[in-house]
Amino acid sequence: MLGLWCVLGAGAASAFDEVAADRAMLFAQQQLVQTASQIPTNQYPKNSLPNGTWRLISATDLLGWTQGFFPGELWYMYQQTGLATWRMRADAWTRNLEGQKSNMLSHDLGFKFIPSYALAYQLTGDDYYRQVLLTAAGALASRYNPRVGIISCCDWNPDWQLPLVVDTMMNLELLLWGAENGGQAGWRDMAVNHALRTLSDVVRPDGSTFHVADYVRSTGTLRFQGTYQGYSNASTWTRGQAWAVYGYTLVYRYTRDPRMLEAAQKVTDYYLSRLPADGIPPWDFDAPASQMLKDSSAAAAVASALLELTNYVPDASKQSQYWNAAMRMLDSLSSPAYLAAGTNSPGILLHGVGHYPAGQEVDVSLSYGDYYFIEALRRFKQQPIPPSPGIWYSKLSFAEAVHELGVSNSGIRSVEFDVTPLDDSIDGVIGYADSATSVTAYSQLSMLVRLNPNGWFDVFNGTGYAAANTLLYVAHTPYHVRISADLDARQYSVWVRPLGGSEILLADRYAFRATAPPIDDLGKAVLKSGTRDNEFRVANHTVNSVGETWYSRQGFFASLHSLGTGNTGIQTIEFDVRPLRSPIDGVIGYADSSTTVTERSHLAMSLHMSLGGIFEAYNGSGYAAVNRVPYALQSIYHVRMRADIPARTYSIWIRPPGGGEILLADRYAFRVDAPPTDDLGFLSVKSTSNDDYWVANHTVRSATGARLTPLSEVMPLDEDTDGVSQESAVGCSTAPGVGFLAPLGVLLWLRRRRAF
DSSP, X not given: OHHHHHHHHTTOOSSOOHHHHHHHHHHHHHHHHHHHHHSOTTEEEEEEOTTSOEEEEETTOSSOOOTTHHHHHHHHHHHHHOOHXXXXXXXXXXXXXXXXXXXXXXXXXXXXXXXXXXXXXXHHOOHHHHHHHHHHHHHHHTTEETTTTEEOOOTTOTTOSEEEETTHHHHHHHHHHHHHTTSOTHHHHHHHHHHHHHHHHTBOTTSOBOSEEEEOTTTOOEEEEEOSSSSOTTSOBHHHHHHHHHHHHHHHHHHOOHHHHHHXXXXXXXXXXXXXXXXXXXXXXXXXXXXXOBOHHHHHHHHHHHHHHTTTOOOHHHHHHHHHHHHHHHHHHTSTTTBOTTSSOSSSBOOEEEETTTTEEEEEOBHHHHHHHHHHHHHHHXXXXXXXXXXXXXXXXXHHHEEEOOSOOOSEEEEEEEEEESSSSOOEEEEEEOTTOOOOSGGGOSEEEEEOTTSBEEEEETTEEEOSSOOBOXXXXXXXEEEEEETTTTEEEEEXXXXXSOOEEEEEEEEOOTTSOOXXXXXXXXXXXXXXXXXXXXXXXXXXXXXXXXXXXXSHHHHEEEOOSOOOSEEEEEEEEEESSXXXXXXXXXXXXTOOOOSGGGOSEEEEEOTTSEEEEEOSSSEEEEEEEEOOTXXXXXXXXXXXXXXXXXXXXXXXXXXXXXXXXXXXXXOTTSOOOSSOOEEEEEESSTTSEEEEEEEEEEOTTOOOOOGGGSOOOOGGGXXXXXXXXXXXXXXXXXXXXXXXXXXXXXXXXXXX
8 A cells, every 4th residue: 555655646746637636546446446355245334443444334224324425436436447347346235225225214315326326327227226216216205294395304313303404405316316217206396395495494694504404393383403413503514514515506407496506606605715725624614623623525525516516607707716626625635634545544535524523433534525535536537627618518418418509500511629538438429400409319410420438439320320430539638520511411521630640531421310300500519428417528619611512523514613704813722622532533623714614625724633643733735743742532632723824824732631731833834725814714623423522612812912932942742752741531540640549549448448
């Protein structure tokens, strides 16, 4: 253990970051493996003992409330690593809690079943877990008192008649989850009513909280407000305040009730106003100095809650305040002052306080503190950048996943963004729908780019997912995505550029989803998670109009596009060209507006993609090239031409994918046998068969007076390279600049799936 601590302590960051999170998570894994090897699967750790072991609670203890946290920690490690060993451990300690599902003696069933069974169902989809959860939710609902509108607690205490404790805010998730997953709809109302009663009778006007409110059983009249685990009836028991911060945040997550968000901010602001400099509170904010022991469990729960709450508050200053506060808490908790590395504690965090007035679990490791610390680390890993208008995180709920793009994105559009997966194996979709569509299902999305659970990108093509090339994704690595969407043709193409690499084609004119509603615009972007919120993030999302895309045609008449009669003098032409077959015999040529084009000799300027696989240009009486520029299937080349019509000369530069401009033609002469040319009136996109290539984003603009770049200023290609510096986006194995990255991605992907 001391050796591990040397590793953990080496190069520690001065503020909390992803390195610190990984370091703490590594230590947590070590502690959990050790605990799992030492205790039976029907016993659950609660708090550390001086001899370096755990105090254990039986699976059958009906009044115990902490049994769910250890399996929850194990499930989080399964989510973190994807390793089957963690799943087997988690499942073993989870299933032994099934006997609690009909327990009507406890208000703490949420604590027992949300970390264990709910996480299990989320991560596996096994319906066994869901059925147990629904039974448990029904048992919890049996404790609902409609007269007062609360889940009553603590039948064991003869001094109370109909008590409410702030802890129950955490257990409401079982009712809310059940109502959304096949249970009774009325469970949601019970949870909301309980939260509102807690707000009125437990939350004080300044945002602090009582621990307990008790009511007359026969009338429902409030008879007592005070504490059981706090310092005094007038004080604020810190973990109770933490339960309120976390509880109102989770109720808002399920309900989107603005009263819950307001309550969450109210109790949070009070909590933060009382914190010491290190972000770790005393066990009671109002305890005397002689009793001011820290409670790491409260800090861990609030840190986790704040990372969620930052996504809900609309005010940017509040987002920043909550985010920075969470970072301060995690920075302290992951430091040697609180992390148990190098000690004999079997837990993860030191300095937790369970029940100070009773002298129980004082200055120890606590299983629930460890659980919320791991949850906070996981949430940070899933959301390492604070919320901002330019950064979107994926959401499990369709309602939360939608981002409005307006109503004007019609025709042909270019969509670009950066996407970062926040785990090694996710099930995330970036989809698009019409502005008039109410998105509630994947089937309503016309275009879908997916980071699939197998670890690579794919794209929906009409009736199912496919990919032109295989590109693996690696967690916490950004990828640039470019989509060309033709809404009229109901088709789209997708390219992805890995970090440090070149674009790789994923989808070539894939069909919009066949079952999707009609789409006239790109009105909504949808960032949909498959298993949990914040599976991935998207930044720098843009939607731009593009010039028309013209596909090459076999016949001259069909290949022509009119450019008007005003393109005289010196003109600059730019466009993108993409070969769709290789090799081809394709010509992009220009003629006067008065010319009837019926053959290649009518074109004064011609850019040729030859059967030899290279670009060349017509120079007076034949094709030539200053530099050899090969073309590759599916790659996009940017072409810039400068036409001096009075001088009857033109120059051409070509920029391959990921490269710089290469001079192809330096003041080449117009074709000598072409008709007189006074303007650039027609563009011919000609090939020996239809759809050999396309031209997009074609522009012509006046360049009179512009300087022509001489040949001496252009660096020619080394003939010995045979054009190998020109990158080809045909797949991971052949694309220069990507070849080194794809194997690295494979290695990282496989390494994350190694046996523990």
